[in-house]
Amino acid sequence: MGVESVLDYFSIIHRYLAPDSTAYPLYLIHCTLVTKLALEIAERLELNAAAQRFIEEAAMLHDIGIVRTQMPVIFCDGALPYLYHLTEGCKLLEAEGLLKHARVAQTHSGIVLTAERLRSVGLTADLIHFIPRSLEEKIINFADLFYSKDSATLWRERSVIEARNSIGKFAPANLALFDEWATTFGVN
Template sequence: MATWTPLLKVFYSHKKMDPLFIIEKFYTPGTKPHQVLVDHSRIITEKSLEIARNLIHLNPDLEFIKKAAMLHDIGICLTRADSIGCNGEAPYICHGYLGRMLLDEQGLPPEYGLVCERHTGAGITKENIISSSLPLPQRDMVPISIEEKIICIADKYHSKNPKHADKKITTIQIIEELEKINKDHAQRFSAWAEEFNL
């Protein structure tokens, strides 16, 4: 596999890379996980582009956002999440860094994997991982680029859980939910929401 990686990098760095092609390497069309992932990813892609178009002065890469937002949750298949039909072995909180692993192994440019790894919550710090004994690699997983922040933010406005998929989520509700998880998450999201006029 390693001998093919350089060739894959050339292929996947091409502007015509199709996220659905990558998704279907890991998800069978017609299955619940595939449907949940693709539906959610399309909604998050649209929300991400909506946010990005209001931030043209920050020069976000719309083409990258279009593809990366479709792939941000690709790691869910490796986790246990009955409500969305995923029966992997890892806890759900691991889906971000596992998604990065999948995309890195496919030879995509590293920016795609970083979106996966850094979108969970409002990003997860190394300190948070250690203090809460989270089952994650001990490193900072917080959005850095404008594109990472946009996709991370957009992701909070829609639930993958089919029971809640039609529920409209407000910025205030997101902040309240993040506050229950960790105050740092809520503060980061609040700062981004203010910066991006959400």
């Protein structure tokens, strides 16, 4: 029986986002809060240790693509529109050899996306590529809805109503899916 290796996600984060950068604390706090909620859900669902470890790793890395995007409110000065953090995060994590983690980066906002929204920023991939499929992908997507990277609300967990309203604002057709996930994940 071999010892399972533990991914040093901080070394990956530091490779792309310098700890002394202005964006770093926002990234780290946001991802830590998302990870905490995702792990609470995983424990509630009694997922095994390997699944929980993957959720921890993938949730800490899910937003790594922000480094290539332009979003002044979170101090990102890349060249691409913010929604590209999904595809760029996927590319970065694929380059690290982390294919499952890359899938989380690409799908972690799937519930708030529409084909029209993707096209509006020039993303041509089919919406299906951004929809979470695995339970772990769904948990991280769901947990991400409860936290912002905006410094004004960084530490504040959104209520279920507020998270649901954020979906209604961008993808009202997905409200039933949010309700299903909230029930499945025991978040009321």
